[in-house]
């Protein structure tokens with residue numbers, strides 16, 4: 001049996017506001033993405049996930065959707081979307097859209113109707129509770145705003161639930177009409193030809209009956225704790241929708257529970273998510289021992305139940321790993337984790353040119369969740385407008401855009417973007433790296449190393465990442481295929497790995 005496409009694919013996340021603009025504009029658009037696809041094809045990624053571009057008041061920059069089946073005029077229109085999808089498929093790139101099923105915007109017609117009266121037929125599409133205006137129905141905390149997850153609606157005299165901003169009321173997935181409506185949204189995009197969905201807060205959908213309090217004294221938002229039995233039947237329903245279409249359509253879920261054992265349960269028995277984000281590695285510091293623990297957890301919980309892991313180090317919700325790890329050498333070496341470990345990697349636009357988070361002065365802050373730095377626009381050229389047609393985009397440029405831009409790096413064979421390209425090509429050429437099993441390789445403490453075993457026998461690869469500052473000995477004989485610092489590629493491996501560096505070896 002051949003593996004489904006999403007097992008061998010390398011995914012690339014695009015935050016549409018910050019990727020590229022097709023006309024002079026402080027924000028990006030869908031036609032801007034289409035115009036840059038050649039860069040992505042040159043780079044060698046296989047599938048794109050585009051963060052929300054739907055009509056939205058932008059209280060959470062698109063994750064507050066007011067119409068799930070259209071394009072916000074800021075980003076273009078449905079014809080632009082169809083053009084982008086066709087342009088992706090013409091280049092053999094898959095395309096995932098971002099499904100946001102846990103909540104809508106408070107400006108969505110569904111919520112407007114629900115809020116209009118207690119008797120409105122859509123009232124029960126959201127989660128309302130009686131009470132007095134000074135005591136919320138339970139102790140759940142909202143994400144980002146450090147307030148209760150409930151807002152009192154004066155006009156109708158009830159509380160409504162929102163795990164995120166008050167402008168993002170939670171849908172009631174216990175209501176079959178909501179389930180049917182959201183399945184309809186999925187079919188709308190599947191019928192247009194998308195290859196699947198990244199699903200936002202998929203572990204948030206099913207609320208426990210009675211909405212029991214979170215543990216007393218917890219300061220964590222309920223959105224990081226909502227791990228319910230109800231979720232699993234809901235997710236099986238989502239899976240049945242995509243499975244009714246040909247071509248291995250994918251659901252890749254954001255399961256933001258910081259526990260790999262719990263994340264693993266969302267693979268179900270091959271009947272829930274095909275892929276789940278697992279964030280504990282993203283929060284793991286640059287330390288060999290800590291990373292070895294992450295690899296062991298992934299094997300013990302995800303692989304042991306037949307799940308296919310994912311690997312991600314940066315996205316639109318967290319400081320970029322180049323910024324967290326503190327050096328380009330480490331950013332380069334960490335690519336060998338993403339592309340060398342068993343599973344599907346998800347890259348975040350701009351990491352291939354080693355972007356750091358932008359510095360955001362207080363008067364430029366726009367996100368209530370403090371995530372502006374990693375969302376800064378991608379500089380495409382060294383010109384003053386960096387390829388955007390305007391010099392002052394919606395967020396400040398990331399550091400050093402004059403040199404750290406796509407054009408300058410593509411022109412420099414020693415730059416990080418060429419490392420991405422070489423390692424992506426090496427992965428594509430190696431069945432062992434794409435699909436092979438893995439086995440640990442003995443190493444000193446600061447080094448993480450593993451062997452990927454060719455599925456047909458032969459063709460093994462060894463990957464080693466030295467997270468220590470000092471050079472380390474590595475007892476592996478073979479040819480260096482790719483090195484994070486470019487040293488010795490094509491030559492026999494000399495047995496020493498420099499500090500904060502990584503290597504791919506063909507034994």
Ligand code: GLC
Pocket residue numbers: 060063064100164200201254256316317
């Ligand atoms: C997810 C998204 C994040 C968004 C939140 C609410 O965590 O990744 O950006 O703010 O859901 O939709």
